Amino acid sequence: MDIVEIRRLKKYFKEGPQVVKALDGINLSIEKGKFTVIAGASGSGKTTLLNTIAGLYEPDEGTVIVDGLNLSKMGEEQLTVFRRRKIGFVFQGYNLIPELTIRENIVFPLGLDDARPDAAYFPNLVHLLGLDNYLNAYPHMLSGGAQQCAAIARALITKPSIVLADEPTGSFDMKTAQNVAGLLKMTAATFHQTLVVITHNPELAQLADRVVRLQDGKIVQ
Ligand SMILES: Nc1ncnc2c1ncn2[C@@H]1O[C@H](COP(=O)(O)OP(=O)(O)OP(=O)(O)O)[C@@H](O)[C@H]1O
Numbered sequence: 292m293d294i295v296e297i298r299r300l301k302k303y304f305k306e307g308p309q310v311v312k313a314l315d316g317i318n319l320s321i322e323k324g325k326f327t328v329i330a331g332a333s334g335s336g337k338t339t340l341l342n343t344i345a346g347l348y349e350p351d352e353g354t355v356i357v358d359g360l361n362l363s364k365m366g367e368e369q370l371t372v373f374r375r376r377k378i379g380f381v382f383q384g385y386n387l388i389p390e391l392t393i394r395e396n397i398v399f400p401l402g403l404d405d406a407r408p409d410a411a412y413f414p415n416l417v418h419l420l421g422l423d424n425y426l427n428a429y430p431h432m433l434s435g436g437a438q439q440c441a442a443i444a445r446a447l448i449t450k451p452s453i454v455l456a457d458e459p460t461g462s463f464d465m466k467t468a469q470n471v472a473g474l475l476k477m478t479a480a481t482f483h484q485t486l487v488v489i490t491h492n493p494e495l496a497q498l499a500d501r502v503v504r505l506q507d508g509k510i511v512q
């Protein structure tokens with residue numbers, strides 16, 4: 292089953308008098324439970340594609356269907372709920388809240404939906420990501436790699452249908468990048484989640500089931 296179905300997707304940005312074709316006719320299906328890497332040069336449209344799947348950008352043309360929901364047919368409020376329940380997002384800069392403990396950061400998205408952590412799932416997730424001893428610590432007390440693991444746990448805590456990550460290992464040395472990438476893949480696989488990751492790192496791309504390459508807003512083979 293395909294969890295993402297994108298047809299003839301176009302997304303333009305106006306830059307002064309010029310129009311940038313950030314996405315220029317994308318057709319892409321992503322199978323449920325698979326790990327897909329999106330690769331391509333800077334400016335090729337990777338972030339635009341990921342943000343469109345996340346319902347953050349509205350397509351100018353074409354359709355984007357995620358987990359059976361047609362995003363173009365949804366209003367702002369519906370899209371907010373869609374993002375909260377269906378999408379787990381991992382950013383390059385973690386975006387952890389400095390005043391909250393790691394535990395509070397991880398469960399934060401649940402609070403937005405008046406939900407509680409699943410009694411078995413939470414410790415399982417925390418353990419897989421090696422965070423057992425950090426739950427009461429604050430983000431600045433952790434290494435960059437451990438902070439990113441906390442951000443991964445936060446992205447997964449709502450059991451989203453799809454986990455999206457934009458250069459999640461971009462600022463790390465090779466060994467940390469590989470560790471974090473390996474943990475991200477292993478955790479998503481354990482909970483049967485679909486994972487879509489943007490990376491420039493060829494070693495990370497090797498972990499993927501499939502690599503989608505973008506060039507000038509188009510998919511190249
Ligand atoms: N919000 C925006 N406003 C104007 N132009 C934008 C915007 N977002 C992206 N673009 C343009 O769209 C094109 C694709 O950008 P995008 O950020 O998707 O590329 P990318 O592949 O993620 O690049 P990078 O590897 O540098 O992150 C670029 O030409 C960029 O300048």
Ligand SMILES: [Mg+2]
Pocket residue numbers: 337338339457
């Ligand atoms: Mg980008």
